[in-house]
Amino acid sequence: MKVCVIGACGHVHQALSYLKIRKDVVLCGFAPGSARENRTASLDPAMPFYEDYRVMLEEIRPDLAVVSPIFGLTGKIIQECANRGIDVFAEKPVASSFEELEEVRQAVEKGGSRFCAMHYLRYTPAFYHAAKMVKDGKIGKVQMITAQKSYRFGTRPEWYGDRSLYGGTIPWVGIHAMDWIAHFSGKKFISVTARSLGESPEMAALCQFELEDNVIAAANIDYYRPATAPTHGDDRVRCVGTEGVIEVCGGKISLMCKDGVFEFCPDSAPELLEEFLDGGEAVTPQEIFHITKAAIAAREAADRQTEIQIGE
Amino acid sequence: MKVCVIGACGHVHQALSYLKIRKDVVLCGFAPGSARENRTASLDPAMPFYEDYRVMLEEIRPDLAVVSPIFGLTGKIIQECANRGIDVFAEKPVASSFEELEEVRQAVEKGGSRFCAMHYLRYTPAFYHAAKMVKDGKIGKVQMITAQKSYRFGTRPEWYGDRSLYGGTIPWVGIHAMDWIAHFSGKKFISVTARSLGESPEMAALCQFELEDNVIAAANIDYYRPATAPTHGDDRVRCVGTEGVIEVCGGKISLMCKDGVFEFCPDSAPELLEEFLDGGEAVTPQEIFHITKAAIAAREAADRQTEIQIGE
Numbered sequence: 001m002k003v004c005v006i007g008a009c010g011h012v013h014q015a016l017s018y019l020k021i022r023k024d025v026v027l028c029g030f031a032p033g034s035a036r037e038n039r040t041a042s043l044d045p046a047m048p049f050y051e052d053y054r055v056m057l058e059e060i061r062p063d064l065a066v067v068s069p070i071f072g073l074t075g076k077i078i079q080e081c082a083n084r085g086i087d088v089f090a091e092k093p094v095a096s097s098f099e100e101l102e103e104v105r106q107a108v109e110k111g112g113s114r115f116c117a118m119h120y121l122r123y124t125p126a127f128y129h130a131a132k133m134v135k136d137g138k139i140g141k142v143q144m145i146t147a148q149k150s151y152r153f154g155t156r157p158e159w160y161g162d163r164s165l166y167g168g169t170i171p172w173v174g175i176h177a178m179d180w181i182a183h184f185s186g187k188k189f190i191s192v193t194a195r196s197l198g199e200s201p202e203m204a205a206l207c208q209f210e211l212e213d214n215v216i217a218a219a220n221i222d223y224y225r226p227a228t229a230p231t232h233g234d235d236r237v238r239c240v241g242t243e244g245v246i247e248v249c250g251g252k253i254s255l256m257c258k259d260g261v262f263e264f265c266p267d268s269a270p271e272l273l274e275e276f277l278d279g280g281e282a283v284t285p286q287e288i289f290h291i292t293k294a295a296i297a298a299r300e301a302a303d304r305q306t307e308i309q310i311g312e
Numbered sequence: 313m314k315v316c317v318i319g320a321c322g323h324v325h326q327a328l329s330y331l332k333i334r335k336d337v338v339l340c341g342f343a344p345g346s347a348r349e350n351r352t353a354s355l356d357p358a359m360p361f362y363e364d365y366r367v368m369l370e371e372i373r374p375d376l377a378v379v380s381p382i383f384g385l386t387g388k389i390i391q392e393c394a395n396r397g398i399d400v401f402a403e404k405p406v407a408s409s410f411e412e413l414e415e416v417r418q419a420v421e422k423g424g425s426r427f428c429a430m431h432y433l434r435y436t437p438a439f440y441h442a443a444k445m446v447k448d449g450k451i452g453k454v455q456m457i458t459a460q461k462s463y464r465f466g467t468r469p470e471w472y473g474d475r476s477l478y479g480g481t482i483p484w485v486g487i488h489a490m491d492w493i494a495h496f497s498g499k500k501f502i503s504v505t506a507r508s509l510g511e512s513p514e515m516a517a518l519c520q521f522e523l524e525d526n527v528i529a530a531a532n533i534d535y536y537r538p539a540t541a542p543t544h545g546d547d548r549v550r551c552v553g554t555e556g557v558i559e560v561c562g563g564k565i566s567l568m569c570k571d572g573v574f575e576f577c578p579d580s581a582p583e584l585l586e587e588f589l590d591g592g593e594a595v596t597p598q599e600i601f602h603i604t605k606a607a608i609a610a611r612e613a614a615d616r617q618t619e620i621q622i623g624e
Contacts, residue, residue, distance in 0.1 A: 143509055143515065143516050143534070143536060144509065144516040144518065144532065144534060144536075146458075146460075146518075146532045148458075150552075150557070193505040193520060193619070194520075195520065195522055195528045196528075197455055197456065197526055197528060203455065204455050204456040204528065204552060205528075206456065206458075206520050206528050206529075206530045208505060208506075208507065208518050208520040208530065210507055214509055216507045216508075216509060216516065216517075216518050217518075218518050218520065218530055218532060220456065220458045220530060220550075222455070222456060222552050224455060224456075224552045224553065224554065224556070224557060225557065225568070226555065226556045226557065226568050226569055226570060227570070228568055228569065228570065228571070228572050228573055229557075229568050229573065230573060238532075240462075240516060240534050240536045241536065242536065243538065244536070244538045245462070245536060245537065245538065245541075256537070256538050256540055256541050257538055257540065258538060258539070258540065259540070260540050261540055261541065261542060306619075307505070307618075307619070
């Protein structure tokens, strides 16, 4: 399987570390997503380097492209790959606007490409197994989900200050919370209201969702985790059902249900990219497009301070 | 100080247990707030019983009335007391509609009564001291607050099923979250969007607020804590500032700031009713009216599925 990598931003290293252990994969080339990208990012120096990813795609004709450029360019580059019939594993969000999302969807469907995005956080062990418990009915019917993404800001590229390149904190960080909400509930988003603080990058945001079948959900997002915090991120989800409550916090699952109170510390989960390449249960293109739409809608709801309908 | 008690609902016992240890207080009489109230509630049998609280007020002419009837009657009974120039310590929420809140405010101002309400939860040790740390600047400028109220439903009176008597889960339970938000931020509410699940009593709800000076806040509320849970309630607040994060959960304070990471388990705080009676820093009538307005606005936002402006 010939694999090319476009862009050295986001979670490209997580994809590469898996690809490197696969015997059937040949890493054939790397190109930055744009000239603005920091090319010194420590990608494998053994990979042939191309200035222009389009030249690379034409010369190598890879089976799969890993797309992880400056965030605002992801949607355009996915289309360049899909239009050539190349399978794509892309950084999320897979588009930066409703219009671009529709273009990406059409390109993927028309090109017949297999498609997946780096919705990695539903595959981290505690979240993966907590969602499974919810699907197994441990807390009854899901009623309300609250999710948290909190990060240290640390040092981030200058282009976080340019909304057209960064895309916004709700789509970049918040989309993981929306991914959990969609995954834990198994429901589609209907509408969202949101508020965010600060210009690009927005430093904090709140989103409140209505989903199908009377499920409600909220996400709180911030970059204010101080340098002294014991970890970079503080990912949480709390899912309230008619028969119990399950939570993920600090990598642990807490479950309260009619059988009692339990704590679990799972240490493994399937690898998203493996599931995708080997035809497992990876997050589907339909889910990815819907969650991306919810994330863009939430950003628009915050920008325009109004409720946004999400639709299909 | 002659004290009468009207109604045996809500947190009346918390007020009584403090009043009983005060040497300057004489508990002169008890009357139910209405005939629908369960009069067998274990109030002190030594207190003279009156069928009609108005007769009691006229006969005894107390200095203070503790008002804790079926929730939907609180506002009317406060007015009956204030109109007679009697000081009032009332269960929250102090009114059930915007119109009634205005009537209560006017009655209190016109009657010249001293007035306080059972916003007890800002006086529980962890919340009290965490708010103090925020006011002392430990986390910089407050940016975002998320608060949680989660209870076992257990067995509750039948009138919880009648909105006109119950008032709604957002004003009854959620008001504590709004009290924390107002207290921790020191800011006024501007607007709210909300969603709730179920008819009276609503079993879960989400509220999202905008406050003055670019503070945002959210509350999640539910009655789905299972019988197996180790405690009746799971009260939490998380307050994100420009220089750190402080949380209250399980009666503990967790503080992350530039000085490091700390945990505190405070075991004492001032008594709200003592502060009120002795002229301390108790929550002011202006605060109570504003927080009650936010709670009613949040219920309206959920009922009407639209954003509500809160105003003064």
